[in-house]
Every structure is written in C-alpha cells, then in structure tokens.
Amino acid sequence: MTTSTPGSQTLERGIALLRLIATRPSQGMTTAELVGASALTRPTAHRLLTSLERLGMLERDESGRRWLLGPELYVLGTLSAQRVQVEARARPHLRRIADLTEESAFLSVRRGAFTVCLAREEGAFPIRSFVLQVGSRFPLGVASAGMAVIARLEDAEADEMLAASADEREAYGTAFDLDTVHEQMAETRRRGYALNPGKIVNGSYGIGAAVLSAQGRPEWALSVTGIEQRLSGERGAWIGDLLRQEAQALGQELRHELSAPAAEA
Numbered sequence: 001m002t003t004s005t006p007g008s009q010t011l012e013r014g015i016a017l018l019r020l021i022a023t024r025p026s027q028g029m030t031t032a033e034l035v036g037a038s039a040l041t042r043p044t045a046h047r048l049l050t051s052l053e054r055l056g057m058l059e060r061d062e063s064g065r066r067w068l069l070g071p072e073l074y075v076l077g078t079l080s081a082q083r084v085q086v087e088a089r090a091r092p093h094l095r096r097i098a099d100l101t102e103e104s105a106f107l108s109v110r111r112g113a114f115t116v117c118l119a120r121e122e123g124a125f126p127i128r129s130f131v132l133q134v135g136s137r138f139p140l141g142v143a144s145a146g147m148a149v150i151a152r153l154e155d156a157e158a159d160e161m162l163a164a165s166a167d168e169r170e171a172y173g174t175a176f177d178l179d180t181v182h183e184q185m186a187e188t189r190r191r192g193y194a195l196n197p198g199k200i201v202n203g204s205y206g207i208g209a210a211v212l213s214a215q216g217r218p219e220w221a222l223s224v225t226g227i228e229q230r231l232s233g234e235r236g237a238w239i240g241d242l243l244r245q246e247a248q249a250l251g252q253e254l255r256h257e258l259s260a261p262a263a264e265a
Helices: 006-022 033-037 043-052 071-101 144-150 157-162 166-170 178-191 231-262
Strands: 058-060 066-069 106-111 113-120 137-139 194-197 205-213 219-228
Touching: 006 033, 006 043, 006 066, 033 043, 033 066, 043 058, 043 144, 058 071, 071 106, 071 113, 071 219, 071 231, 106 166, 113 144, 137 144, 137 178, 144 178, 144 205, 144 219, 157 166, 178 194, 205 231
Parallel strands: none
Antiparallel strands: 058 066, 106 113, 106 219, 113 137, 194 205, 205 219
16 A cells, blocks of 8 residues: 655645646636535645645636636646647657658657657667657757757857756766867757767767757757667768758648647737
C-alpha cells in the first residue's frame, strides 16, 4: 500500500478541487458544495481554494461566493494544446524523415535553457542510437537539437542561456566548454543545421535543424540520430539538408496554424 507525502497530498487535494469546479465551468461551486463533494474539512478546503486563487488558477464570481476556473488555467491549457498540436503536425515530417533516411527521427521543444524530446519515429535501419529518447532533456548546445536551437538565437540571449545551464552542460565534458560551443554555433549557422559528431556517446552522431515560430524564434527542432558511418560525410550532409527543408516546412505550417485563431479574433 502506497501513501502520499504531505506535499503530494496537498497537491492532489488541490487538483481534486479544480476537477470538481471544472464539472460546472459556467456557474462554479461554493465552498460548501466543494466541502461536501470532496470530503475535505472547511478550513482545509478554504486554505487550498485561496492558494489556488492567489496563483490565478481560480477566481470568484461577482458575489464572491462561487469559485470559477481562473485565467492561469486557460494559459496553461493553451500551451498544452499547442504542444499537442505541434506534435500532431510534426508527425508526418518525422515519418518522412525516418522513411527516407531509415534512421530515428525526433521532435524536441525548447524549454528555457534546455530542449526536451517530445516525439520519436523509428527508421528501418536495424542499428539505432538510444542517446535520445522521448522525455530526454539536454542543455542547449549539447545535443544536435539544442545546438540547432541556440545557434538561431541572438548572441546575447544565447550567452544568457549558456550561462544558465553551465553546470549541466559541463557535466557532459570538455567537448562542451564555452569556446567549443561557440565554434559549433558558428558552424551550425553556416551550414543551416547542427551536427553532433559523437560528443555525447562515441560513435553516435546527431543532426538537427531548428523550427521557427511565427515570431522567428527557434522553439522546436527536428533531429536524427544514428551511427557515425551513416550520419557522416556526404550522407550526413544530405540528411542535414533534408532536416533543414522539413524544419522549414513544419515551421511554415505551424506559423499558419497557431496564428490562425488570433487572426480570426
């Protein structure tokens, strides 16, 4: 039998209250109704509700008696919907890359000074690199996706991101010291795609290209991983160009799709 820690129990109770209120999104619920539906004591419910209100997760109606879902939930929901939308839109591009190259293809998203892998499509080639997995998190400038992203930032912002993730980046060794990363950024800008020639795991190569938002910012990246023999030389350059083309096409689709509601409004 598992038990919740005090912190997780508080979180679970708060989420339970949000879910109850979500069952009546228009009219909301009173504290008394929430106490009855949740089996919480009134002081506990009130403390959780006021905390959620302070965080913007809840707000009160004009009478001050009924709790409604707050604006911060809308913001978070919009971001989550965009992530799902981006992943769905990226899938055909990942599948095409995987089919053409026979390698594993990935979609990563930028989260501050890091990239997080969101999706993976397998190619037909039987030997694979498992350096990158869905959920993998790397500092910008380390994996090919993160190098593709940081190379598209302005120098001042790129330096700020490198400083913010210095400890995590340096944990990968001297191959990711500041001078070397700056050299790789310059090469990535020149080529139009990033190359990681076995710097994380010897013999495991990565190639990545940034996907730009409507504001021209590198928010995502498409990448491929594989063994050195298949991702170096002329074949590596071909894969890099393919990734760059697919990233540009995906960016155009996302800029149209994600900006459409705002344009209509």
